Amino acid sequence: MQRIINDPDNIVDEMLEGFLKAHADIVEATANPRVIKARNIPGAKVGIITGGGSGHKPAFIGYVGKNMCDAAAVGEIFSSPTAAAFLDAAKVADQKKGVACLYGNYSGDNMNVKMAVAMAKKEGIAIKTVIANDDVASAPADQREKRRGVAGEIFMWKVGAAKAAQGASLDEVIAAAQKAVDSTRSVGIGLSPCTLPAADHPNFAIKPSTMEIGIGHHGEPGMKVEPLGSAEDIAKIMVNIVLPDYPFKEGDQTAVLVSGLGATPVMELYVLYNEIEKLLQQKGIKIYKNYVGNYFTSLEMKGATFTMMKLDDELKELIDMPACSMGLKEGVCS
Amino acid sequence: MTAFDNKKGRSILQAMVRSIQQNKTHLSDIDGLIGDGDHGINMNKGFSLFEKEYKDKELSFNEGLEKLGTTLMNKIGGSMGSIYGTLFIGMGEAGSRLTKISLADLTAMIEKGYSKLSEIIEARPGDKTLIDTLAPALESLKKSTEKKEDFKTALIKMKAAAKAGSDSTRELKARYGRASRLGERSIGVPDAGSVSCRLLLAAMGDAIVELLE
Numbered sequence: 001m002q003r004i005i006n007d008p009d010n011i012v013d014e015m016l017e018g019f020l021k022a023h024a025d026i027v028e029a030t031a032n033p034r035v036i037k038a039r040n041i042p043g044a045k046v047g048i049i050t051g052g053g054s055g056h057k058p059a060f061i062g063y064v065g066k067n068m069c070d071a072a073a074v075g076e077i078f079s080s081p082t083a084a085a086f087l088d089a090a091k092v093a094d095q096k097k098g099v100a101c102l103y104g105n106y107s108g109d110n111m112n113v114k115m116a117v118a119m120a121k122k123e124g125i126a127i128k129t130v131i132a133n134d135d136v137a138s139a140p141a142d143q144r145e146k147r148r149g150v151a152g153e154i155f156m157w158k159v160g161a162a163k164a165a166q167g168a169s170l171d172e173v174i175a176a177a178q179k180a181v182d183s184t185r186s187v188g189i190g191l192s193p194c195t196l197p198a199a200d201h202p203n204f205a206i207k208p209s210t211m212e213i214g215i216g217h218h219g220e221p222g223m224k225v226e227p228l229g230s231a232e233d234i235a236k237i238m239v240n241i242v243l244p245d246y247p248f249k250e251g252d253q254t255a256v257l258v259s260g261l262g263a264t265p266v267m268e269l270y271v272l273y274n275e276i277e278k279l280l281q282q283k284g285i286k287i288y289k290n291y292v293g294n295y296f297t298s299l300e301m302k303g304a305t306f307t308m309m310k311l312d313d314e315l316k317e318l319i320d321m322p323a324c325s326m327g328l329k330e331g332v333c334s
Numbered sequence: 335m336t337a338f339d340n341k342k343g344r345s346i347l348q349a350m351v352r353s354i355q356q357n358k359t360h361l362s363d364i365d366g367l368i369g370d371g372d373h374g375i376n377m378n379k380g381f382s383l384f385e386k387e388y389k390d391k392e393l394s395f396n397e398g399l400e401k402l403g404t405t406l407m408n409k410i411g412g413s414m415g416s417i418y419g420t421l422f423i424g425m426g427e428a429g430s431r432l433t434k435i436s437l438a439d440l441t442a443m444i445e446k447g448y449s450k451l452s453e454i455i456e457a458r459p460g461d462k463t464l465i466d467t468l469a470p471a472l473e474s475l476k477k478s479t480e481k482k483e484d485f486k487t488a489l490i491k492m493k494a495a496a497k498a499g500s501d502s503t504r505e506l507k508a509r510y511g512r513a514s515r516l517g518e519r520s521i522g523v524p525d526a527g528s529v530s531c532r533l534l535l536a537a538m539g540d541a542i543v544e545l546l547e
Contacts, residue, residue, distance in 0.1 A: 009379060053412070076379070078372050079412035107510070108413035111454055115416065196372055198379075199362060203371025219371070 001195045008197040012054045012076060019061060023326050026065045026333075032088040034081060036061045037071040038325075046164040046173045047093025049073070049101050050157060051081040052109060055194075056217060058327030059296045063157050065325030066333070067165045069102070077196055077299075078218045080108030086116035090125055098126035098170030102160050102177050104149025105133045128170060130177040132156050134186040134307065136245045137214025137223050150217050151259045151296040151307045152184035154328060155319070162318035176318060183315065185248075186307040187241045189234055190215035190222070190261065194299035213237055217261075217298045231268070235275030238306040243283070248310060250284035255291070255319055257307040262297035264304055269293065272304055289319060295327060336485055337434040338545035343395020346541040347384075347402060353537035354381040354530065365526035368508065373414065373526040380410040380418075395435065396443075400426030414527065416454060417464065424450035437485045440542070441475040448472055457510040462503045462520060464527035470499040471535050485546055489539040500524060500532035 005011055013033065020029050020036070030037050041047070051073030052060045060072045070093035073081035090099045101117070103109050113129060120127045133144055134152030149156075160177030168176070190212040193202035204219040206212050211229065214222030229237070248254065258273045260266065273292045280287060288311055296305065311319065322331035354361075354377045361374030384405040393401065399422045407419025424447035432439055448468060457463040459470075474495035478488030501524065508520035 075411045076372075076376055079376055079410070080415075082408055082411035082415060084408050085411065108411070108416070111413055111416045112411060114454065196362075196375060198375045199371065203362070203366040221368075 001200070003197060005197055011197050012074065015054065016061070016074060019326075026324060026326055027061065030071070030088065030092050032085060034074045034085040035071055035088045035092060036064055036074065037089075037092045038064050038066060038068070040066075041070045041093065041095070042165075043095045044097060045095055045167060046097045046170050047071070047090070047095055047099040048157070048161045048164050048173070049086070049089040049093045049099060050103050050153070051075065051086050051089060051101075051113075052104060052106075053078045053080060053218075055196075055299045056297055058294070059153065062327030063154060063325050065323065067321055067323040067330075068161045068325040068328065069157055070161075075108075077198075080106065080112045083112040083115035083119065086113050087119045090116065090120045090127055091123070094125050098128070098173075100160055100164065100170060100173045100177060101127060101129045102153070102156050103129070103131060104153050105131045105145075105147060106149070126170060128174045130156060130160065130174055130181060132181050132184075134181065134184045135216065136185050136187050136241055138216060138220070141245055148216055148220070150186045150188060151257055151305045152181065152186045152309070154257065154291075154295055155184050155255060155307070155309045156180045158323065158328060158330075159315060159318045162321040162323065165321060176314070180309060180315065183246070183311070184307060184309040185242045185245050186305055187213075187238050188215045188217070188222070188261065188305040189213055189238065189303050190219070191228065191302035192263065193219055194262065194301040196299070211303070214241070215301075215303060217296070219298065219301065231271045232275050234304075235272055235279055235306075239276060239279045242306060242308055243285075246308075246310060248285055248308060251286070253286050253288045253311045253316070254280075255289045255309045255311055255315075256280070256287050257291040257295060257305075259291075259293065259295040259305045259307070260297060261301040261303040261305065262294065263300040263302045266293060269304060272306075276306060288316060291328075335546045337436040337439075338395075338542055338547060340394045340396060340429065340432050340435050342545055343398055343435075344393050345545065346395055346538055347393065347398040349537040349541035350402075350534050351381045351385045353533045354378055357530070357533055361526055361530055364524060364529055367523045368520045369526055372412075373530065376410055376412050376414060377418075377530055380406045380415060383409055396426045396429030396432065398426075399423070399429070414530075417451060417527070420454055421447040421451050421468075424448075437475070437483075437488050438479045441472070441479045444468075444472050444475065455510070460506060461509040462506040462525045462528070463510050464525070464531040466503050466506070466525065467496045467499040467528040467531040467535065471496040486543050489543055493536050493539045496532045496535040500528040503528045
């Protein structure tokens with residue numbers, strides 16, 4: 001694997017140094033080298049924090065910024081941040097109005113957040129959590145609590161952070177973020193695997209001319225492997241998995257996010273979006289807002305995820321609120 | 335041959351570190367089959383960090399366990415950082431007042447670590463996790479303690495129980511952790527955490543045998 005790296009063991013720290021330099025207008029370092037915070041966190045609002053393993057850029061630090069997450073804990077590649085990092089993120093974001101920790105459903109993150117929450121409470125921080133579980137392929141509908149969080153986490157952060165920016169209470173922020181999660185469904189399709197920088201071979205295999213439907217953000221095996229189809233075929237498969245699960249219906253207003261997994265050219269994401277848009281139009285589902293690009297990746301995996309959130313008036317207002325982070329900008333950054 | 339000197343425990347920790355370093359690739363490969371393939375990399379990073387940080391410092395067995403646990407917990411994260419961190423810190427705390435460590439002492443240390451671990455994870459025997467290695471190993475030590483078997487025999491039996499437990503995960507369906515979403519597809523592959531746990535217990539057991547006096 002040809003890479004632009006130094007020592008693979010230092011890749012996360014060196015990436016963070018570069019990120020902080022490149023986006024110094026949006027984020028800044030904290031006393032904990034594995035916690036990044038937004039510049040100028042406005043006081044007197046609920047703090048929004050997240051965190052997760054590295055290798056998913058722009059997630060997670062790319063969603064720290066104005067009217068987005070206030071701080072993010074950073075883990076090793078594909079590995080949860082430490083409980084200490086989640087705790088320090090909570091401390092940095094705490095403005096005595098409570099802290100909402102919005103993160104994805106993975107056993108490592110669950111464990112470390114659980115420990116961090118216990119420690120934060122001991123230190124007098126009011127902290128509550130919302131756990132994203134939007135990945136339809138990762139468990140059946142009757143076991144939704146087991147599903148992983150994938151690109152839908154971005155909607156959870158956007159909505160929760162906007163609610164906090166409006167001056168809502170911790171319980172209101174938690175309720176809004178939970179509503180975003182409950183209204184969101186995702187699915188991923190993988191075309192080629194990824195390799196951890198410290199490893200010398202891919203950590204799973206996708207045979208040539210095949211695609212893995214329902215693949216996870218770390219290459220967790222999906223529902224099934226099929227011969228690689230056209231963009232039209234892939235769009236149909238994705239739409240047919242996501243729509244019935246919620247279920248999304250004719251007349252629904254939605255936000256649609258098509259994200260690359262790292263190595264798929266952005267050009268192809270637009271081809272995929274075009275096909276998805278046609279299918280949704282046929283079904284009478286309206287796309288109120290769309291996002292196409294590399295929003296939540298998995299190192300250099302090839303493939304894409306399709307995420308859809310059903311909008312009501314509250315979610316529309318929150319999704320429209322101006323925001324400025326590296327990964328998501330709404331309106332003009334100031 | 336009934337106890338070992340807590341102060342001389344550094345060699346036990348070194349053996350544990352070596353067992354992870356030597357099996358780094360093997361552990362990642364197993365993890366890659368049903369997990370995300372980073373188990374060996376992260377374990378190696380954590381154990382090597384501990385080795386480097388405490389290279390020239392005096393460490394007893396219980397201090398070493400606490401330092402190793404703290405390093406894993408605070409520097410590595412992931413699920414394994416918390417799991418092994420909690421286990422080793424619990425074991426270390428339980429051994430903090432001991433000069434000589436007997437079979438009963440070691441059993442009590444592992445029991446404390448296991449109970450602390452149970453507070454943070456819900457996995458139970460049969461869920462295809464490292465608990466499938468740890469629980470039978472602890473059970474074996476408890477039996478040996480009750481029967482007042484000699485320390486060396488108890489360690490040999492503990493190693494065998496850990497291996498049998500780890501091997502049993504091959505036929506189990508994952509019910510906890512990342513592989514649990516695979517259901518039937520997880521059958522046929524051992525759990526990476528159960529393998530690292532077996533390696534660590536074996537390394538610990540062998541190194542203790544060398545120190546028995």
